[in-house]
Amino acid sequence: MKAAVYYGPRDVRVESVPRPSAGPGEVVLRVRRCSVCGTDKRIFTHGQKNVVPPAITGHEIVGTVYEVGSGVDAQIAAGRNVVVATVVGCGTCIYCRRKQYNLCDSFTALGYDYAGGFAEYVKIPAVAVAQGNIILIPPAMSLERAALVEPLSCCLNGQEYLDAQPGDRALVFGAGPIGMMHAAILKTRGADPVMVTDVSEERLSYVREFGLGKTVNTAGGNAVEKILEAAGGEKFDVAITANSVKATQADALKLVRKKARVSFFAGIPKDDPVLGIDTNFIHYNEVSVFGCFASNLKHYHQALEMVLSDGVPWDRFLTHRFKLDDMVKAYAVIEAGQGIKTVIDCE
Numbered sequence: 001m002k003a004a005v006y007y008g009p010r011d012v013r014v015e016s017v018p019r020p021s022a023g024p025g026e027v028v029l030r031v032r033r034c035s036v037c038g039t040d041k042r043i044f045t046h047g048q049k050n051v052v053p054p055a056i057t058g059h060e061i062v063g064t065v066y067e068v069g070s071g072v073d074a075q076i077a078a079g080r081n082v083v084v085a086t087v088v089g090c091g092t093c094i095y096c097r098r099k100q101y102n103l104c105d106s107f108t109a110l111g112y113d114y115a116g117g118f119a120e121y122v123k124i125p126a127v128a129v130a131q132g133n134i135i136l137i138p139p140a141m142s143l144e145r146a147a148l149v150e151p152l153s154c155c156l157n158g159q160e161y162l163d164a165q166p167g168d169r170a171l172v173f174g175a176g177p178i179g180m181m182h183a184a185i186l187k188t189r190g191a192d193p194v195m196v197t198d199v200s201e202e203r204l205s206y207v208r209e210f211g212l213g214k215t216v217n218t219a220g221g222n223a224v225e226k227i228l229e230a231a232g233g234e235k236f237d238v239a240i241t242a243n244s245v246k247a248t249q250a251d252a253l254k255l256v257r258k259k260a261r262v263s264f265f266a267g268i269p270k271d272d273p274v275l276g277i278d279t280n281f282i283h284y285n286e287v288s289v290f291g292c293f294a295s296n297l298k299h300y301h302q303a304l305e306m307v308l309s310d311g312v313p314w315d316r317f318l319t320h321r322f323k324l325d326d327m328v329k330a331y332a333v334i335e336a337g338q339g340i341k342t343v344i345d346c347e
């Protein structure tokens with residue numbers, strides 16, 4: 001089969017590799033679409049400790065069941081279209097016993113520890129199949145919408161903590177695909193206004209075009225002032241950092257009201273993660289600050305439900321499409337910050 005094989009930073013070669021086959025409990029999917037995540041691009045440029053070359057990355061997988069090993073649930077039948085949950089729990093730690101697989105102490109993941117979706121076929125390991133990581137999608141559902149389920153599931157996990165209510169004032173830092181999905185969720189839940197910031201006018205123009213919220217271009221610094229000015233001096237009930245900039249986390253805390261909920265959704269570079277904050281501000285104002293890591297199975301099911309609705313122009317989120325042969329070109333588009341979501345057509 002054809003696969004985009006990662007040999008090291010900036011060395012991805014599209015080549016022929018053996019097609020996987022399904023042993024007991026395993027399932028092989030014919031990959032149809034695999035969208036490209038920011039982390040896939042980071043692996044391409046910098047590498048990642050769990051991705052040992054030669055490796056096949058890609059975890060936002062939409063496929064058709066191709067071969068089913070013995071002992072697999074009969075619902076997972078050849079020909080069914082599915083999406084795949086990325087994180088595989090160890091099954092025994094305290095978090096796995098609570099079915100919080102994304103928080104497993106020793107989790108593994110498709111597209112990192114196991115071969116991923118930038119290939120014509122992908123094998124889903126038995127432990128993942130048994131945990132319910134293969135999620136059936138309605139036969140009529142568009143494959144491209146299904147390719148949004150994994151990143152949207154992560155956003156839904158982050159927002160579970162924020163519990164946005166109708167009329168809440170909401171602020172999203174970053175108008176990349178994740179920031180746009182957060183804005184879409186907030187809008188669906190009735191937050192008003194939903195304000196989205198970025199330094200790229202191209203990205204902000206998508207937010208306005210899709211009707212997801214108001215925009216503020218914070219290029220050139222003084223983000224707090226610019227946002228407050230655009231907001232008529234009113235602060236926010238909900239704030240989400242969807243960019244990997246430490247200063248944004250501090251800015252978020254300067255822009256929220258009493259009882260606000262703040263999500264540090266995006267991680268920041270690990271060489272400089274310490275932030276000095278006024279903890280009395282959090283104390284006296286009953287502000288809550290939350291983290292988020294990946295998502296759990298229930299968030300995939302919620303995301304599937306959400307992309308089936310036409311209230312958000314989901315089809316327009318996928319702005320760039322490439323064939324597997326052009327994998328490296330797809331990374332270049334993401335590196336240049338172009339468009340919203342890039343998807344690989346593996347057919």
Ligand SMILES: [Zn+2]
Nearest residue numbers: 037060150151
């Ligand atoms: Zn992803």
Ligand SMILES: [Zn+2]
Nearest residue numbers: 090093096104
């Ligand atoms: Zn575990």
